[in-house]
Ligand code: ADP
């Protein structure tokens with residue numbers, strides 16, 4: 001008698017906040033040969049159905065067979081995820097101790113997560129033929145619908161239209177379209193997924209200098225293996241040129257490069273620069289894409305068609321069947337760390353991926369993170385330096401302005417005003433940096449001392465004068481600004497301190513004849529607004545540029561010769577041990593905006609603490625010396641990168657619950673006899689109340705990563721069984737970057 005076929009148990013990652021995968025039986029009448037890891041299946045879950053990812057097929061289940069349910073439907077003919085992406089997801093779930101189903105959900109573009117087929121990425125579009133371009137509405141006097149569509153295609157849709165855009169033209173557009181196709185004026189085509197490269201004329205070629213050349217050769221010689229590099233190059237040293245040369249080599253060999261950039265760094269300016277220089281199919285992945293566009297970009301990467309993939313954080317999970325190189329630009333940038341849900345660090349995931357695929361990875365920055373410098377110091381990463389600005393640009397002069405006892409004109413000292421005039425008279429541009437938007441960070445009653453506070457957070461409300469509103473920058477709450485003090489009814493409410501909106505007002509009074517642009521999240525909320533104001537700045541329409549973080553990064557503004565940091569004190573005395581590193585990086589970034597072209601730049605830093613050792617080292621000796629000193633401090637304080645951290649957070653509407661839950665968690669951890677792991681806390685979070693919830697945290701610190709992960713792996717899955725687990729929201733953050 002032939003042996004009964006062995007049961008196949010499908011191990012499926014299901015999008016749910018529970019650890020581990022779930023076992024299912026195959027769908028009825030499903031060919032077992034098609035059940036390969038990497039295919040999606042529709043599975044019953046709870047009362048509904050969800051899309052799951054098949055991780056493995058086993059002979060036996062961990063649950064009783066009568067409790068097993070069958071998957072409903074196989075969604076993919078062939079695996080959607082290749083074995084390397086499956087391994088990546090499994091590793092990430094393990095390393096970040098995050099539920100595997102949520103990890104795989106994060107790996108996929110929304111439409112695929114929803115179970116839509118990959119071939120939805122193929123898109124038919126319609127465009128005018130040459131005859132259609134030449135036709136006029138008069139030729140169609142008896143067919144007004146066709147005339148209208150023709151005109152629309154000629155005026156609004158020169159690059160072709162998709163089905164969605166056509167549908168928006170009204171119900172009869174389809175019929176009119178068919179008529180135009182019959183006339184030979186419109187044609188159907190398969191829209192390219194990749195962005196068009198500007199094929200106009202020869203790419204303008206830059207001769208690499210000696211140091212750039214050496215970096216390219218060093219990396220270029222190791223393209224066939226895992227090799228991590230740190231490209232430490234001052235702003236304007238030509239790092240991007242090094243990337244471009246390497247990408248071209250990799251693409252010419254038929255292989256793919258993944259370039260990750262910070263959120264603010266992914267500007268049309270940058271993409272245009274890449275597209276103008278590389279004649280290879282490129283896709284761009286960022287948060288502004290529609291679900292459909294994201295799917296198409298993903299598909300182009302998965303098919304190997306796209307040779308260059310540029311994206312922000314989540315692009316680190318893009319398929320790369322022909323992986324050749326990974327580049328992380330501005331690798332120190334905190335936007336690479338996902339701060340909620342699946343809290344991964346895209347740079348660290350990228351290093352793991354490069355190792356997995358046996359390709360080099362380049363971590364570029366003018367101000368590498370201390371973690372990365374430490375890895376270079378220990379010989380794990382090869383350090384390549386570009387210490388000089390490329391071309392004719394010179395390094396800027398940096399000076400500290402001691403504002404103690406000085407009169408300030410709306411956050412501006414006389415010294416700064418004087419320098420601004422000097423640069424403006426010469427026709428140059430000035431950049432002012434202030435990391436605080438709104439009019440003033442506090443609204444105070446002069447008669448009784450009342451201060452406007454958020455009712456849901458431990459924070460002041462920020463006064464926004466233009467709309468006369470008080471906003472909380474932590475929970476998003478807002479209200480009309482009072483005219484009278486709610487405590488004493490006085491009308492003496494005063495804005496205290498300066499945000500960008502207020503400094504802008506002061507500047508307009510002081511420099512009425514100069515164009516001023518304010519660049520922050522409030523002024524650039526409208527889509528395209530940032531690009532517009534930057535374009536105006538490039539044309540010289542604005543000569544004073546005032547802004548937050550948004551202005552500090554990535555934009556090439558050659559006419560800026562003076563950069564001013566209006567308030568360096570914010571970052572000097574923070575509870576977060578990374579604050580000084582972040583401040584130093586920011587100062588160098590802002591300084592990098594000054595004098596990028598032929599004119600020498602100047603940088604001024606206003607502070608009440610001119611003798612602060614961090615500022616002194618940074619300014620007199622430069623970032624590398626600052627970093628060395630900061631690393632020594634970290635070692636002495638046993639902080640990362642010398643130790644490894646994980647942060648267990650809990651929050652609840654009842655004040656005492658988070659700490660009580662964390663105490664339970666701590667007691668449980670101690671039962672595991674966590675050798676080599678120190679448990680610190682629980683303590684209230686630095687901002688204890690946010691959005692109406694009380695927050696607390698328990699810090700885990702270990703010298704050896706293995707000891708920490710060993711504890712996390714056994715301990716975390718038990719937390720949901722704790723008595724208070726259902727009364728709080730809790731989460732684990734491995735390698736936390738912010739301790740808030
Ligand atoms: P980074 O990325 O390090 O900030 P970029 O690659 O953007 O530097 O280069 C800064 C400027 O210097 C750009 O305008 C670039 O075109 C120019 N540049 C870079 N390398 C060279 C070179 N070898 N010769 C002349 N100009 C260069």
Ligand code: ZN
Pocket residue numbers: 445446447448449450485486487488489490
């Ligand atoms: Zn009052």
Ligand code: ZN
Pocket residue numbers: 454455456457459472473474475476477691
């Ligand atoms: Zn709030």
